[in-house]
Amino acid sequence: MEPRQLKSIRRWFEDYTSGYYRQCGKLHQLELKERHSRRVAENAGLLADDLDWSDSDRCLAVAAGLLHDIGRFPQYRDHGTFYDFKSVDHGDRGEQALREDFPKDLLTPKEFELIAMTIREHNKKDLPQLPPEDLAMLRIVKDSDKIDIYKVVREHIQRGEQDAIYPGLGPEGELSLPIIEGLLKDKKARYDQLRTLSDVLLFQLCWVHDMAHRQSTKLLWNRGDLEWLIDRIPSTPEVKPVISQVMEEISRATGI
Ligand SMILES: [Fe+2]
Numbered sequence: 001m002e003p004r005q006l007k008s009i010r011r012w013f014e015d016y017t018s019g020y021y022r023q024c025g026k027l028h029q030l031e032l033k034e035r036h037s038r039r040v041a042e043n044a045g046l047l048a049d050d051l052d053w054s055d056s057d058r059c060l061a062v063a064a065g066l067l068h069d070i071g072r073f074p075q076y077r078d079h080g081t082f083y084d085f086k087s088v089d090h091g092d093r094g095e096q097a098l099r100e101d102f103p104k105d106l107l108t109p110k111e112f113e114l115i116a117m118t119i120r121e122h123n124k125k126d127l128p129q130l131p132p133e134d135l136a137m138l139r140i141v142k143d144s145d146k147i148d149i150y151k152v153v154r155e156h157i158q159r160g161e162q163d164a165i166y167p168g169l170g171p172e173g174e175l176s177l178p179i180i181e182g183l184l185k186d187k188k189a190r191y192d193q194l195r196t197l198s199d200v201l202l203f204q205l206c207w208v209h210d211m212a213h214r215q216s217t218k219l220l221w222n223r224g225d226l227e228w229l230i231d232r233i234p235s236t237p238e239v240k241p242v243i244s245q246v247m248e249e250i251s252r253a254t255g256i
Contacts, residue, residue, distance in 0.1 A: 001056050001057075001059040001060045001063065001107075001111060002056070002059070003055070003059055005059065005063075005106060005107070006059040006062060006063055008106050009063045009066065009067070009106055009107075010066065012102065012103065012106065013037070013066050013067065013070075016070065016073070016101065017030070017034045017073065020073040020074075020077060023077060024076070024077050027076070029076055029082070030072075030073060030076060033069055033072040033073070033076075033082075036069065036148055036152065037065070037066050037067070037068065037069050037070075038066065039148045039151070040065040040066070040068060040069070040141070040144045040145050040147075040148050041062045041063070041065035041066035041144075042062075042065075043065065043143075043144035043147045043148060043219070044061040044062050044064065044065035044140050044141060044144040045058060045061065045062045045065075046219060047061070047140050047143060047144060047213060047215055047216060047219070048061045048062070048140065050213075050215040050218075050219075051140075051213065051215060057136075060111060060114070060115075060137065061137060061140050061141070063107075063115065064114070064115050064118045064119075064137050064140075064141050065140075065141050065144050065145075067094070067098065067102075067115060067119060068094070068118060068119055068122045068141050068145060069090065069094065070094045070097045070098060070119065071088075071089075071090035071091060071092070071093035071094025071095070071096070071097055071119065072090050072094070073097070074093055074097055075087055075088055075090050075093050084123070089123070090123060091119060091120045091121060091122055091123040091124060092120055094119040094120065095116050095117075095119050095120040098112075098115065098116050098119055099116065114134065114137055115137075117130070117134070117138065118137050118138045118141050121138055122138065122141050122142055122145060127139075139212035139213070140212070140213070142212065143211050143212050143213055143216040144216075146207055146210070146211065146216070147216055147219060147220055149204075150204065150207075150220055150223075150225040150226075150229075151223075151225065152165070153165060153200075153201075153204060154225055154228055154229075157197075157232075162197055166194075166197065166200055169194070169195070169196055169197050169199075169200065170195050170196035170197070171196060171197065172196065172197040172198050172201075172232075173196070173198060173234055174195075174196050174198060174234075175196065175198050175199055175202060175233075175234065175236065175238070175239060176193060176194070176195045176196065176199050177238070178190075178193045179193055179194065179195075179199045179202060179203060180202070180238050180239060180242060183202065183203070183206050183242045183245075184241055184242055184245070187206055187209040187210075187245065188206075189203050189206070198232075198233060198234060201229050201232055201233050202229075202233050202239065202242065204229060205226065205229045205230065205233065205243075205246055206242065206245075206246060208220070208226065208246055208249045208250065208253075209245070209246075209249060214252060214253040215253070216253075217249060217250060217252075217253035217254070218253045218254050221250055221253065221254050222254075226246075226250060230243060230246070
């Protein structure tokens with residue numbers, strides 16, 4: 001993809017979001033998604049640089065990052081929520097929006113299908129069964145998306161607005177045993193077991209194990225997002241082994 005194509009895609013995204021602001025008013029929730037999309041695009045560019053991708057693939061990754069959440073706009077307009085289980089799957093809805101609203105001549109058919117797949121699959125638990133070269137775009141977008149969520153969570157908590165992203169959580173300081181055990185055993189925990197803010201922070205810290213690229217963990221480390229989480233999580237004897245696993249991953253990624 002040429003840089004001028006990326007420029008046209010940026011312009012289309014601008015028009016697309018403006019269209020929703022005209023219909024729904026300049027809703028704060030939609031603005032947050034617009035800004036998130038732009039930052040995910042930026043993260044995808046940084047990772048593509050770090051991974052030595054060609055200029056053309058880099059542009060495509062930036063475009064995929066920018067477009068990955070376009071389903072959020074019709075989702076919020078039609079259902080007033082970002083909860084997929086209460087409304088629609090925003091990956092599927094995004095693919096539909098791309099097919100309906102995106103000008104086909106801005107991408108080659110192959111690029112178009114790659115971006116459609118990336119949008120559809122970015123929020124799914126497992127990667128689809130596709131050749132590795134097709135998955136590269138999806139993996140970079142999933143990492144870029146996660147990287148931005150660290151920032152969003154940190155900023156909300158620093159402003160004391162955790163209720164806006166995690167309503168109804170128990171107080172910070174206590175950690176639930178099933179979470180610690182799950183993270184220790186297979187580096188995973190179930191969302192429905194998260195009870196306290198500290199559970200959420202530990203769970204989020206352990207996303208470093210899910211990153212497709214070590215460069216993603218390195219970027220988070222350099223931004224201070226991981227250290228911020230580690231400092232904030234109560235360092236009880238039960239938690240220490242979980243943190244050690246995370247530290248090992250960080251050392252692998254950063255070479256520290
Ligand atoms: Fe996203």
